[in-house]
Amino acid sequence: MLELRDITRAYELGGERAGVFGVSIEVPKGCLAVIAGPSGSGKTTLLQVAGLLDPPDEGEVRLHGEPVSRLPERARCDLRLRRLGFVFQAFNLVPVLSALENTMLPLQLQGLAEPEARRRAEAALDRVGLADRRHHRPGQLSGGQQQRVAIARALAPDPLLVLADEPTASLDHAHGGPLMDLMADLARERGTAFLVASHDPAVIARADRVFRLADGRLAEAP
Amino acid sequence: MILARLALRNLLRQRRRTALTLMVVVAGFLALSLAGGFMAQTFQGLSDAAIRGGLGHLQVLPAGNLDGDEAQSLERSLPDGESLAARLRQDPAVAEVLPRIQFMGLLSSGPRSVAFLGTAVDPVREPRFMACLDAVKNGATAPGGAGSHWLSTDASAREVILGAGLARSLGASVGSSLTLMSTTKDGALNALDVEVVGLQDLGLKELNDRVLTVSLATASQLLDAGPARSRLSIVLRHPGDTAREQARLQALLPGTALKPWFELASFYRQVKLLYVAIFGFMGLVLFLVVLLATANTLLMSVMERIREFGVLRAMGLQPGQLLSLLQWEGAFLGLMGSALGLTATLLLRAGLNALHLQMPAPPGTSHGYELDIHFVPLVYLAVALGLQATLQVSALFPGLKAARLRIVEALRHV
Numbered sequence: 192m193l194e195l196r197d198i199t200r201a202y203e204l205g206g207e208r209a210g211v212f213g214v215s216i217e218v219p220k221g222c223l224a225v226i227a228g229p230s231g232s233g234k235t236t237l238l239q240v241a242g243l244l245d246p247p248d249e250g251e252v253r254l255h256g257e258p259v260s261r262l263p264e265r266a267r268c269d270l271r272l273r274r275l276g277f278v279f280q281a282f283n284l285v286p287v288l289s290a291l292e293n294t295m296l297p298l299q300l301q302g303l304a305e306p307e308a309r310r311r312a313e314a315a316l317d318r319v320g321l322a323d324r325r326h327h328r329p330g331q332l333s334g335g336q337q338q339r340v341a342i343a344r345a346l347a348p349d350p351l352l353v354l355a356d357e358p359t360a361s362l363d364h365a366h367g368g369p370l371m372d373l374m375a376d377l378a379r380e381r382g383t384a385f386l387v388a389s390h391d392p393a394v395i396a397r398a399d400r401v402f403r404l405a406d407g408r409l410a411e412a413p
Numbered sequence: 414m415i416l417a418r419l420a421l422r423n424l425l426r427q428r429r430r431t432a433l434t435l436m437v438v439v440a441g442f443l444a445l446s447l448a449g450g451f452m453a454q455t456f457q458g459l460s461d462a463a464i465r466g467g468l469g470h471l472q473v474l475p476a477g478n479l480d481g482d483e484a485q486s487l488e489r490s491l492p493d494g495e496s497l498a499a500r501l502r503q504d505p506a507v508a509e510v511l512p513r514i515q516f517m518g519l520l521s522s523g524p525r526s527v528a529f530l531g532t533a534v535d536p537v538r539e540p541r542f543m544a545c546l547d548a549v550k551n552g553a554t555a556p557g558g559a560g561s562h563w564l565s566t567d568a569s570a571r572e573v574i575l576g577a578g579l580a581r582s583l584g585a586s587v588g589s590s591l592t593l594m595s596t597t598k599d600g601a602l603n604a605l606d607v608e609v610v611g612l613q614d615l616g617l618k619e620l621n622d623r624v625l626t627v628s629l630a631t632a633s634q635l636l637d638a639g640p641a642r643s644r645l646s647i648v649l650r651h652p653g654d655t656a657r658e659q660a661r662l663q664a665l666l667p668g669t670a671l672k673p674w675f676e677l678a679s680f681y682r683q684v685k686l687l688y689v690a691i692f693g694f695m696g697l698v699l700f701l702v703v704l705l706a707t708a709n710t711l712l713m714s715v716m717e718r719i720r721e722f723g724v725l726r727a728m729g730l731q732p733g734q735l736l737s738l739l740q741w742e743g744a745f746l747g748l749m750g751s752a753l754g755l756t757a758t759l760l761l762r763a764g765l766n767a768l769h770l771q772m773p774a775p776p777g778t779s780h781g782y783e784l785d786i787h788f789v790p791l792v793y794l795a796v797a798l799g800l801q802a803t804l805q806v807s808a809l810f811p812g813l814k815a816a817r818l819r820i821v822e823a824l825r826h827v
Contacts (some may be wrong), residue, residue, distance in 0.1 A: 239820075239821050239824075240726065244727055244820045244821055244824070245820070264732070265731060268726075268729050268730070268731050268732075269728065269729065270729075271728065271729040272728065272729020272730075274731075275730070277724070277727050277728060279724065279824070281720075283720065283721070283724040285721060285724075285725075286423070286426070286721075287419070287423060288422065288425050296415065296728070297417040297728050297729065299414075300415065300728070300729060300730060300734075301729075327618070344728075353613035387746070396728045
């Protein structure tokens, strides 16, 4: 479903060359895959390349067998909108919108009519257990609840792949574990692939596949 | 519509900053629309003064250009002006036709003689449409003006109304006997004794120092004019039709030149040009102030939301949509600012007009006037559209900045 072939994305950091170098991974449908590694190992860089946020210097990203990393910006935007979902460490919900409106946002950006967007967003919120919080603004929700809203927002458009960057890093263990359980359940029941960058053992423990990075290179075959 | 809703919510997020930005827009609207209302009052006053001061809406003149002296004599005139006037009065679009003779000469009071510019008018028809009685009323307050009244309707009466300055220079007052001297239509020198029946104040010192008014009968005798008239002032029933009636009536009056009042009122045109230049410059400065203030605010707002924009772009928002988002924010600021500005304008206008403030006399005029800021919807619309355009331009730079953000850098932004 997602293939990264020999990806290199390098940048200068403190006078040294950092990033990822020659990394190849594959994430099939319904798989919860984790990119693990210490800080600075290139997890986020690889996730950004996989999420079409940053083009690789070398190598190729393929979605459903189609090469997508060299597409024009407009086409990559459209792919992100319709095929990919994102979950960030700091939740990054739009603070002026309610949980429901945040979840509806990508659907409305796709051009869905408001009633349809509302119906799908409510279903997504219901699935992450926040139906009763849908009219709350992010500031009125706990960290765990905000991250659940972020997952609902990522899943509402029914994407092929959800990319999550350290989704549990801002949560305590009591919330991080259940959140990962939720992701694993969603991957199984919806067939959505998850690619998660994390160094949290609780996350790695729930992964179907683990890709370990060290100094920008794949340290261990999946 | 999601972008519009998001833009509105973003503005409400920083209420204090939005309120400060709105105050700039409102202040701009207020200044420009009040200035527009003041200009409208001034233009209205000047056009009324020109039309009711004797020009009428249209003037029938001898064909061809008249130079200074020709305009003040019967050298070139409408030879049968009275018949022409009678014919024009039959036209349904015409409310009245006022024949006039323009002449010049010397006015003597014993040893003192002063050059004058004279106007002969119909003492019956003229007061019905022109402000001549107002001028006499104003002149009554001048030294020696007590007892001022309008010209007698008796054709045999030989009376004159003097500009207050002209009377002062001759030491004349109401009741004085003076001698009018001028050349007849054929070039012979002629003189006529007249009695001062009134003084007039036309509002312009240069005019008050030179002008006098007599009846057509008096001027005809002095100038041996017969039915010849210098010009005919046409008062239309519907002043808004001036341009159309000019074209229509011109076709009926071959051998004459028909001119609208605004072509002849050079003072009106000059003041209008001056005001448009002054207030136009002021408007540009105000628009620039609004542009810079709002662009600064919107840019600050963008800088605070860089990570949020990164998230939106990651979710699939196109760069052009981010530009649109900022344009919506500018649009809402403009709409809200104009709505509040209009409300403030109407309230302040009502308050200022209720104070009956006296404005100082404009340059070259002899008395002030009461401030009456006009209600001018077209000006309000123009100001609103101008401000709206300014807000859209001011949102452009922040919008472009947002649209050009690199997603990965925006997501890292703290």
